[in-house]
Amino acid sequence: MSNPDFDQKIDRVGTRCAKWDDMEAAYGVSGADGGLAMWIADMDFRPPAAVQRAVEATAAHGIYGYPGAHQPYLDAIQWWMKNRHGWDIETGWILTTAGLVNAVAMALNAYTKQGDGVIVMSPVYHAFGRVIRAGGRELVELPLAQQDDGYVMDWSRWEMMLTGNERLMILCSPHNPGGRVWTEEELRQVADFCTRHDLILVSDDIHCDLVYPGHKHHMIADLVPDISDRLVTLTAATKTFNIAGAHIGNVIIANDDLRQRFKGALMAAAISPGLFGMDMVTAAYSPEGAEWVDALMAYLDENRRLFDDGINAIPGLRSMPLQATYLSWVDFSGTGMSRAEFTARVEQGARIAANHGPTFGQGGNDFLRFNIATPRSNVVEAVTRLQAAFADLQ
Numbered sequence: 001m002s003n004p005d006f007d008q009k010i011d012r013v014g015t016r017c018a019k020w021d022d023m024e025a026a027y028g029v030s031g032a033d034g035g036l037a038m039w040i041a042d043m044d045f046r047p048p049a050a051v052q053r054a055v056e057a058t059a060a061h062g063i064y065g066y067p068g069a070h071q072p073y074l075d076a077i078q079w080w081m082k083n084r085h086g087w088d089i090e091t092g093w094i095l096t097t098a099g100l101v102n103a104v105a106m107a108l109n110a111y112t113k114q115g116d117g118v119i120v121m122s123p124v125y126h127a128f129g130r131v132i133r134a135g136g137r138e139l140v141e142l143p144l145a146q147q148d149d150g151y152v153m154d155w156s157r158w159e160m161m162l163t164g165n166e167r168l169m170i171l172c173s174p175h176n177p178g179g180r181v182w183t184e185e186e187l188r189q190v191a192d193f194c195t196r197h198d199l200i201l202v203s204d205d206i207h208c209d210l211v212y213p214g215h216k217h218h219m220i221a222d223l224v225p226d227i228s229d230r231l232v233t234l235t236a237a238t239k240t241f242n243i244a245g246a247h248i249g250n251v252i253i254a255n256d257d258l259r260q261r262f263k264g265a266l267m268a269a270a271i272s273p274g275l276f277g278m279d280m281v282t283a284a285y286s287p288e289g290a291e292w293v294d295a296l297m298a299y300l301d302e303n304r305r306l307f308d309d310g311i312n313a314i315p316g317l318r319s320m321p322l323q324a325t326y327l328s329w330v331d332f333s334g335t336g337m338s339r340a341e342f343t344a345r346v347e348q349g350a351r352i353a354a355n356h357g358p359t360f361g362q363g364g365n366d367f368l369r370f371n372i373a374t375p376r377s378n379v380v381e382a383v384t385r386l387q388a389a390f391a392d393l394q
Contacts, residue, residue, distance in 0.1 A: 004292055006045050006299045007375050012037075019044075027353040035351045036374075036382055041176070041327055043242040043373035047284065048292040051241060054283035058276060067275040076285035077250055081235070084209065084290065087222040093252050095262055096273040100206050100234045100249040101127045104170065107232055108135045110265040111200045111258075117166035119199070121153065123360035123367070125176045140166055141362045144178070150320050151178040153186055155193070168200040169193075174207045174217060174324035177360055177369045181215045181323040184223060191224040200258075202232045206249075209240040209293055211324040212301055221254065228254040232262065240293060241284040242373075248277035300326050303372045303379045310383030315393045317386075326373035330354075333366035335393060343368065349389035352382055 012020045013031040019040040020031040029035035046052070058064075074091035081087040097103040104127070112118060114136035120128050122141040132139045142158045144151035171190055174181045182190075194201040201220075208217045221233050236249040253259040266272075283289070304322050311319040311328070316335035319328050332342040339358075346352050346368060357367030372379055387394070 002049070004045070004048070004295055006296070007377070009375050009377070010044060010046065012044065018042075023353045027347050029347055029351050029353040035353065036378060036385075037353050038370045038372070038374070038382060039353045039355045041239065041325075041371060042244050043326065043371075044375060044378070045242055045296070045373065047241045047243055047280075048289050050283040050286055050288045051243060051280050054279045055276060058279050064275055067273065067278055070273075070278065073273075073278040073282045076282045077235075077252075080237075080285035080289075081219075081252075084293075085217070085219050085222070087219045089252055089254075093254050093259065095251040095253065095259065095266060096278075097249045097251055097266070098271055099238065099244070099247045100204060100236050101131060102247075102271070103234050103249050103251050104128060104202065104204070105131050105135065106251075106262060106265045106269065106271070107168065107200075107202045108132065108137055109268070110261045112137055112167045115165075116168070117163065119166050119169040120361070121151075121172065121175075122362040123177060123357065123364035124170075124172050125204070126355075126359040126361070128170050128172075129361055138165065143362050146363070150180045150323070151175060153189065155189060158193075162197060166197065166199060168202060171201060171203045171220070173203055173205050173220065174211065176207060176325055177327055177329040177355075177364075177367070178320055179322035179325050179327065179329060181211055181217055184218055187218055187220045187223055191220060191227045194230060195227060198230075200230050200232065201227065202234065204234045206234065206236050206239045207325045208235060210297065210300070210326060212297065212304065212322065215323045217324065221252070229258070231255070232258060237281045237284045237289075241280075241289065243277075243280050243284065246274070246277035246280050248273055248281060299376075300373060303374075303376055304328070306376070307370070307372050307379050307383060310387065313394075314387055314390045317390065326371060328370045328372055330368050330370060331366055332368065335390070339365060345389040346386065350382070350385035352385060 019037045023037050024030040078091050081089050117138045117140045118132045119140045129139050145154040203220050211217045233252045238244040308319045311317050318331045355369035357364035
């Protein structure tokens with residue numbers, strides 16, 4: 001594999017790209033006149049060449065009928081989980097959804113009914129709450145506790161917050177937006193909590209491949225196999241390889257009953273995988289894809305360092321230490337400014353679009369989330385602009 005050029009700037013404006021073309025409507029920041037898109041969680045990098053070759057080969061054939069013969073795709077997922085995460089799975093455990101937000105919706109349909117409580121650890125990925133509310137379930141936010149090195153689970157407080165109406169818990173592992181890689185002990189505590197309260201556990205591990213040196217992600221299914229009778233694991237190649245437009249996700253369920261119930265929800269919604277998505281995943285989950293991810297994480301590690309050093313040099317701003325993901329969670333509370341004021345300085349002053357913290361639920365009010373998976377020159381430019389926008393604090 002030739003070395004990927006993550007420094008290459010690829011103009012995405014005008015390509016029907018949500019990250020760049022919807023930015024002005026959402027934040028008043030235009031990519032056409034130099035605004036920086038640091039919000040939606042996709043990368044400004046091309047995927048491994050193997051993915052492009054697979055797409056081109058499928059397109060060259062010229063017939064795009066119903067896909068079948070799925071075994072190479074399933075084998076690739078099995079190979080990736082074994083070789084990258086040490087997790088032995090059977091291909092018969094794998095179901096496919098139209099992305100992992102869709103997988104969460106299917107899990108709600110399979111395992112809960114309207115009015116049931118669904119637990120999340122807040123602040124957390126905003127789509128969880130959106131899907132839970134839209135499905136007529138009760139969103140139960142258990143607030144994470146904030147320490148110097150990031151968020152921690154607050155078990156003593158959480159035990160007092162449950163009503164008995166809760167039926168399912170969603171775990172974001174690694175955590176988005178905090179960037180935490182949960183420890184083995186924390187994951188065992190999650191498993192114990194779900195067992196004691198008779199909760200189905202949906203573990204969203206979409207960021208599991210995006211872990212920085214010095215940290216190790218653990219698949220809770222592998223770490224605590226005894227909870228397989230209440231566990232649904234969600235993974236995807238889409239975040240890892242920047243192919244979110246394929247809208248394809250892996251749902252891995254060892255327990256036969258849970259798997260049949262989930263399969264029933266898929267059948268009721270008439271959901272099945274698309275041809276190009278399966279080909280892209282099959283190509284990505286490969287030795288070439290693994291080399292590309294290793295190169296990606298080395299590049300992102302330096303982006304992380306540059307962004308953190310620049311942000312933490314601004315009095316009143318602090319970026320939460322990233323252990324995984326390419327999403328920096330920046331706390332503006334030390335500025336003493338209102339949310340409206342610090343957001344205006346970022347959007348109108350620095351001309352940067354970043355996700356608003358309150359969309360992630362309780363605990364997000366003083367934060368913005370910045371996507372650093374972009375050429376390094378953009379990260380350097382963003383830091384320069386932010387330091388200028390808050391220059392009066394320095």
